Amino acid sequence: MTEFSDNILQWFDDHGRKDLPWQLNKTAYSVWVSEIMLQQTQVSTVIPYYQRFMQRFTDIKSLADAPEDEVLHHWTGLGYYARARNLHKAAQIIRDQYQGRFPDEFEQVVALPGIGRSTAGAVLSLAKNQHHAILDGNVKRVLSRYRAIGGWPGEKAVEKRLWQLAQALTPQQRVADYNQAMMDLGASLCSRSKPDCEACPVNAGCKARLSDRQHEFPGKKPRKTLPEKHTVMLLPSWQGQILLYKRPPSGLWGGLWGFYEVEHPQQVAAMAEKLGLSLFETLELEPFRHTFSHFHLHIQPLLLELKAPPNAGAVHEDQQLWYDLSKPANVGLAAPTSKLFSTLSKTPRQQN
Structure with a gap:
């Protein structure tokens, strides 16, 4: 020894x-x-x-x-x-x-x-x-x-x-x-x-x-097929700011700031109304896959270019943040959030 x-x-x-x-x-x-x-x-x-x-x-x-x-x-x-x-x-x-x-x-x-x-x-x-x-x-x-x-x-x-x-x-x-x-x-x-x-x-x-x-050696972890999941992430945009919300403290991306999500594109209008968003133009961004240890998540991002200022939504506004891309706030961001902000910085966007 x-x-x-x-x-x-x-x-x-x-x-x-x-x-x-x-x-x-x-x-x-x-x-x-x-x-x-x-x-x-x-x-x-x-x-x-x-x-x-x-x-x-x-x-x-x-x-x-x-x-x-x-x-x-x-x-x-x-x-x-x-x-x-x-x-x-x-x-x-x-x-x-x-x-x-x-x-x-x-x-x-x-x-x-x-x-x-x-x-x-x-x-x-x-x-x-x-x-x-x-x-x-x-x-x-x-x-x-x-x-x-x-x-x-x-x-x-x-x-x-x-x-x-x-x-x-x-x-x-x-x-x-x-x-x-x-x-x-x-x-x-x-x-x-x-x-x-x-x-x-x-x-x-x-x-x-x-x-x-x-x-x-060491022996490998038994492989298993990871399940595939899908989500639509909404990126409401107004005057250079993107709407985020703070996720619950536990669970997926717990405590981090991310985008509101819906399961299907047909649900976008209802979520937009809930958030107090009325007139907007929808732009599909490039979809991508994010892999967790226990599943693959396929993400379809939708940029919602607002044509009118947002109204007071029905959600808790103290858990919301209009994130200024030119003056980033010191908050924790989920990995797809950071990735999409990087994509937005390279995407020609209309002026609100």
């Missing part, structure tokens, strides 16, 4: 990443934010988002005190927005229950919204050098290959075996360096499609390499 960790640490000393933004002037807060952003997102994508986020929300209190809209605005484009909502909720709990200081106890950390066992272990080990194993996607790949543990890591039995191995291999000393090294190794030499086994520091004991079955 010690030979494995010794080789990993030696490799880290020579090749590990030590100058990522969240590794400089490291705090529990900076590590926590980075770990949440890095869930299902590559380092190269995260870095600019992390830098902007930390420039605006410099500490836990500033994050906790900020409006949710602004937090989601700084997350726009990263996806998986529940991460941002949970980060904001957890910051408020830390502000209110722990005087704004990130808690030291594992049980306290793992109880926070959006923090699971591996994330809690990562923050406490990397920032506070506590002895905790981690098991993110990169570590799962390294360990499943090293011991040739078959099956999809999302299955409880497989995950349990990987946790047991992770705990057995985690050294008592230099835990922060070891955990960082395991994540780095999985992100570089032990990559999913092109592992560089010759350069791996633990290749001599790797069962997958010794049997030339690297690509069999």
Whole structure:
């Protein structure tokens, strides 16, 4: 066991990443934010988002005190927005229950919204050098290959075996360096499609390499056909502004600003009347598909060019926003919303 960790640490000393933004002037807060952003997102994508986020929300209190809209605005484009909502909720709990200081106890950390066992272990080990194993996607790949543990890591039995191995291999000393090294190794030499086994520091004991079955591990998630859904998104336009509404806090694009939708084009007139829109010209924009983890959504956008100012609609106006394309508001936007705003900026439009 010690030979494995010794080789990993030696490799880290020579090749590990030590100058990522969240590794400089490291705090529990900076590590926590980075770990949440890095869930299902590559380092190269995260870095600019992390830098902007930390420039605006410099500490836990500033994050906790900020409006949710602004937090989601700084997350726009990263996806998986529940991460941002949970980060904001957890910051408020830390502000209110722990005087704004990130808690030291594992049980306290793992109880926070959006923090699971591996994330809690990562923050406490990397920032506070506590002895905790981690098991993110990169570590799962390294360990499943090293011991040739078959099956999809999302299955409880497989995950349990990987946790047991992770705990057995985690050294008592230099835990922060070891955990960082395991994540780095999985992100570089032990990559999913092109592992560089010759350069791996633990290749001599790797069962997958010794049997030339690297690509069999970890096992793939069982594939299933994603259902296809359809929607029509309405983009009422008046004097350079587009009507948005704030979606419910939970569910699809929870808490983000997006467009009103109908299931069929025949329902556009009724929705327009409900929104207080009378005279308008309809322009079909290019349809596109947006894929979620559990279904494909086919979107038909309709631009409603208003010929008269909007009336007071029957919907809750406090949940509405006329979004000025020339002076964008600091609010969180759903991915199709951002995409369609980009399309509008390139589309010749009539003057209202």
